[in-house]
Amino acid sequence: MVPLGNHPEVAMCRPCARWAAKEAWEIEDRDKAGLLADMRGRFRRLRRRVRDRNWHRHPVFGRPLRWLGKHLP
Numbered sequence: 001m002v003p004l005g006n007h008p009e010v011a012m013c014r015p016c017a018r019w020a021a022k023e024a025w026e027i028e029d030r031d032k033a034g035l036l037a038d039m040r041g042r043f044r045r046l047r048r049r050v051r052d053r054n055w056h057r058h059p060v061f062g063r064p065l066r067w068l069g070k071h072l073p
Contacts, residue, residue: 018070043072 001011012020026044029037047069050056056065 047072 002014002017004010004012025040029040050065050069056062056069058065
């Protein structure tokens with residue numbers, strides 16, 4: 001369990017905390033312009049396409065795609 005910084009009485013599991021961090025980053029990027037914000041947006045769109053087509057569950061390509069998803073913004 002991961003306690004939240006300003007609210008130590010609240011805790012989240014690690015996967016949920018990772019999801020919340022990605023969502024917060026996406027919200028912050030909406031107001032930003034620049035190369036890094038654009039690249040993160042492209043990774044997010046690519047991740048959505050992979051998820052929508054269920055490529056992350058493919059017997060051969062699924063494991064590497066899930067690993068990449070954990071290590072990319």
